[in-house]
């Protein structure tokens with residue numbers, strides 16, 4: 001099948017790179033977003049998200065004459081939906097007394113409804129938004145069929161998950177293998193024909209529900225394995241072990257690959273998608289459910305580490321030399337303390353603050369009585385309710401009692417402790433992501449506490 005014109009609904013982290021990549025590969029693309037500010041930004045040749053290479057790609061797409069942005073759809077040969085699928089903010093599901101989060105499918109529903117008046121015989125519709133299993137056949141298909149056309153007969157309908165890594169989206173979009181699930185084999189073939197315009201990785205055809213499940217299985221696997229690493233970090237502290245050392249030794253085993261612990265799991269994908277399985281079958285998902293809760297609880301362990309750092313300082317110790325020292329920390333050592341938190345993004349080298357565990361750590365510290373000032377170099381104007389952002393790094397650290405590293409941004413990993421001495425009065429540092437070398441920091445005169453390490 002040949003495609004001359006494509007409408008991409010949703011111009012965010014996924015939709016904008018995808019739309020511009022199609023455009024520079026010769027397809028006429030209309031990018032549609034309900035947010036008029038985003039459309040205006042793009043019409044002025046600017047972009048609203050941080051992703052390496054995206055600014056140039058969007059410029060090329062606009063210069064090619066193949067890309068335009070609008071709040072209004074038009075007729076096209078194909079429609080691609082890349083709108084958000086978060087969880088509901090104020091409603092939980094419940095099974096046997098256990099509460100779980102529910103998918104908020106309003107954006108997918110309204111984007112699909114918006115296509116109906118423009119749908120014509122022979123069109124292709126692709127859903128890319130990560131969605132609970134059966135969304136394509138049970139939610140999207142009936143809405144599109146309100147047009148009077150039948151999916152798989154009059155028009156093609158596919159689900160194709162996006163598996164790109166933020167920070168490397170432009171390369172992975174082209175190089176990654178792509179799964180295209182159709183409501184019929186012919187629909188899957190049509191999806192294949194669309195993506196072959198730029199995808200260099202394998203394009204595998206399957207059915208729509210398998211393709212949906214593949215995506216959620218991938219993210220659930222990551223989530224469960226990070227939960228395991230986070231539990232290992234807690235156990236290591238209990239047993240007086242450095243979890244980072246233990247993991248690197250365990251990973252020498254040829255069939256073991258333990259992931260990194262950290263302050264928790266965030267972002268729009270891994271912390272959300274496993275709930276789609278729990279919601280679909282709560283009675284079948286105790287492991288997935290518990291892993292989600294382990295990761296959601298991890299910010300509390302970072303806060304404990306910070307308290308421990310202050311109490312160890314009070315006791316005049318360097319790093320807690322015996323695991324019991326942690327339990328001995330009494331009272332709330334956070335009250336009145338000033339903490340400079342480095343990083344607010346949900347992971348390293350991205351500017352995305354959604355579902356960030358770093359933000360949760362900051363809020364918990366504030367609740368505990370600390371004054372926290374945050375420096376996020378990739379989103380200096382980031383605006384999260386109740387969180388005080390510094391205007392630059394130096395301001396964040398100047399009057400701090402402790403420096404807390406929450407995100408392993410490359411520029412934070414490169415910080416020289418020696419160079420900090422004259423810039424801050426803090427002599428306590430807490431590293432939740434294993435970016436800083438204990439010997440180097442202690443030689444410079446800091447007490448460095450690392451998440452998952454209680455080893456002297």
Ligand SMILES: NC(=O)c1ccc[n+]([C@@H]2O[C@H](COP(=O)([O-])OP(=O)(O)OC[C@H]3O[C@@H](n4cnc5c(N)ncnc54)[C@H](O)[C@@H]3O)[C@@H](O)[C@H]2O)c1
Nearest residue numbers: 010011012013014033034035082083085107111129130162
């Ligand atoms: N960001 C990632 O790394 C990533 C990776 C894989 C999959 N996904 C999935 O892709 C989907 C999109 O994620 P994202 O990160 O691009 O989201 P995003 O929030 O960055 O962008 C979504 C855009 O859709 C727009 N929108 C909302 N409703 C709309 C509608 N009815 N019509 C047109 N536009 C609408 C929003 O204004 C926003 O600009 C989600 O399901 C997400 O889970 C994201």
